[in-house]
Amino acid sequence: MVSGAGTELHTEEYNWAGNLRYSAAGVREPATVPELQDLVAGASRLRALGSRHSFNRVADTDGVLVSLEHLAPAIEVDAANMTVTVSGGTRYGTLAAELQRQGYALHNLASLPHISVAGAVATATHGSGDRNGNLATAVAGLELVTADGGILTTRRGDADFDGMVVNLGALGVVSSLTLDIEPAFTVAQTVFEDLDWDRVLENFDGVTSAAYSVSLFTDWSGDRIGQAWLKSRTEAAAAAERASFYGGLPATEARHPIAGVPGTTCTQQFGVPGPWSDRLAHFRMEFTPSKGDELQSEYLIPREHAVDAIQAMRRLSPLVTPLLLVSEIRTMAADSLWLSPNYGTDCIGLHLTWRQDQPAVEAVLPVIEAELAPFGARPHWGKLFDGGASRLAPLYPRFADFKALSGRLDPEGKFRNSFLDTKVFGS
Ligand SMILES: Cc1cc2nc3c(=O)[nH]c(=O)nc-3n(C[C@H](O)[C@H](O)[C@H](O)COP(=O)(O)OP(=O)(O)OC[C@H]3O[C@@H](n4cnc5c(N)ncnc54)[C@H](O)[C@@H]3O)c2cc1C
Structure with a gap:
């Protein structure tokens, strides 16, 4: 240093x-x-x-x-407006613990609490739940340091606000964010194992609406699904009390989504109720999340195509399964944020945690993208994908508006990089 x-x-x-x-x-x-x-x-x-x-x-x-990790940390609750304002380097784990301590909650978390709020929001990071928008949908206001060093503040309802939230870091440096909060709530998490694919696909809406947040873990092979993780708000139906779930039985040991990784690194299971801040993520803050030695990709697909897109992935199993650690299927509610992969449509997310063999992964991504293209699949901005701007632009009705906004806020391209040149600004 x-x-x-x-x-x-x-x-x-x-x-x-x-x-x-x-x-x-x-x-x-x-x-x-x-x-x-x-x-x-x-x-x-x-x-x-x-x-x-x-x-x-x-x-x-x-x-x-x-x-911004060393910016003076700030977490300020505004109880009258039910918002919290955090400094740009704040991580969800730190924020969630403090909100819970004060009796408040965020609507959802991603699989891991380790990520920064600003970075997660910039890429439309999400958890799961039919009625849960991605994490960026909680943003009620932003403070941005723009190209000339000035400060721009914007709130929900302002012109261009919906273009500034999922910003890919292209509009400036977010120095603080204001997020919606709600009263703290309790969640019980239960893992079911070895579900029947046919029954799950015949009842897909019933499966994903069975809890506040539902995740299915599979390697796409065979006729069984490895695990279903149900996170239920305990004021609603208690998933913990189900004897079985579409052919799956409750796990008898703490589970990790990836075979061979100890379940002790994951949040509390077995239907034991506890704070939202200790249940909505899959992985505990004090351990390495997921596996570490891995790569990830994810495609967000309009909900109406859920079953067809899942069947397409199952057909790709001979190609995909040998490279996988695990795949996760989640759901998200539609939003109005210009570059959100959930823009204008409820979605399912087809996530792939790959073994760390980047050349092999990069060789299969175009095949997956060709199979999922008929369903309007939008890739996760923070994970590996193949398509460039010419393929992405038609998927986002406000793509040109985002480019124009970036041109206005950053006329000299200070915040541009090779990723943006290829995936957003290229032809
Ligand atoms: C183990 C693991 C599990 C994951 N689980 C999930 C999951 O459950 N759901 C999901 O959707 N994604 C998941 N992801 C992906 C992850 O959430 C995204 O990649 C997210 O962007 C990471 O946030 P970060 O703070 O690390 O951002 P970085 O990777 O550091 O940056 C991402 C983008 O944010 C921008 N950015 C960061 N800070 C600022 C700022 N202050 N102002 C302006 N722009 C900024 C950067 O410029 C960049 O464009 C996972 C990733 C890992 C490694």
């Missing part, structure tokens, strides 16, 4: 999965918003870095990388 310009510079940074090394000479860590403003104003190319959990080069730059 070396010092520089009132900020700290850390060198040789890799992403969480270790599959890419950022192109920047190092990572700057401003301690205050004015320091951040100076850094942004003085740089010709710059990107914000969250907690480095993306699997592709979305966060990368050959200019200056900025982490």
Whole structure:
């Protein structure tokens, strides 16, 4: 580590999965918003870095990388408006624990609490639940350091707000976010094993609406589904009391979605009620989430095509299963955020946790994308995918509006990078 310009510079940074090394000479860590403003104003190319959990080069730059991890942490609840305002480097795990302590909750969490709020929101990260929008849908306001170092604040209802939330880091550095909150609630989580694929597909709506959040884990092979994780708000029907679930029986030991990884690294199961903050994520904050030695891809598909898209993936099993650690099927509610893969439609998410063999994974992604294209599959912005801007643009009715917004806020392309050039701005 070396010092520089009132900020700290850390060198040789890799992403969480270790599959890419950022192109920047190092990572700057401003301690205050004015320091951040100076850094942004003085740089010709710059990107914000969250907690480095993306699997592709979305966060990368050959200019200056900025982490807000050392910004003075702030978590301020506004009980009258039922919102919380957090500083740009805050992680969900820290926020969730503090909200629970004060008697409040977020509507949902991703599979892991380790990620930064700003980074997760920028890529439309999501959990599961038929009625749950992705995590970006909780954003009620943003504070953004724009290309000239100025501060732009925007709230839900403002012009262009819906374009600024899922921003891929392309519009500036988000220095704080205001999120909707609700009173704290209790969740019971139960894992069922060895479900019957045919019964699940015949009753797909019944399966995904059986709890507040439902996840199915499969490797796509055979006629059984490995696991179903049901997270029920305990004021609603108690999944914990089901004797079976579409042919699956309750697990008798704590489970991890990936075979061979101890279930003790996962959140409490067996239907034991507990705080939302300790149940909505799959993985506990104090352990490495998922496996670590892995890659990920995910495709978000309009709900009306759920069963057909799942059947297409099952047909690809001979190609896909040998490369997989596990796959997860989740659901999300529609939203109005321009670059959200859930824009305008309820969705299912077909997620793939791959073995860490990037050339082999990159060889099958075009095949998967060709199979899922008829269903209007939109890739997760933070995971590995093949398609470029020409394939993505027709999937997003507000794509051109986002590019125009970026042109207005960042006329010199300070926040552009190779990922954005290929996936958003290319032809
Ligand atoms: C083990 C594991 C499990 C995962 N589980 C899920 C899951 O359940 N659901 C899901 O949807 N995704 C999941 N993901 C993907 C992950 O949520 C996304 O990649 C997310 O973007 C990671 O957030 P981050 O803070 O690490 O962002 P980074 O990867 O660091 O950055 C992502 C983007 O956010 C931008 N950004 C970050 N901070 C700011 C800021 N302050 N201002 C402006 N832009 C900013 C960056 O420029 C970049 O464009 C998982 C990833 C891993 C490694």
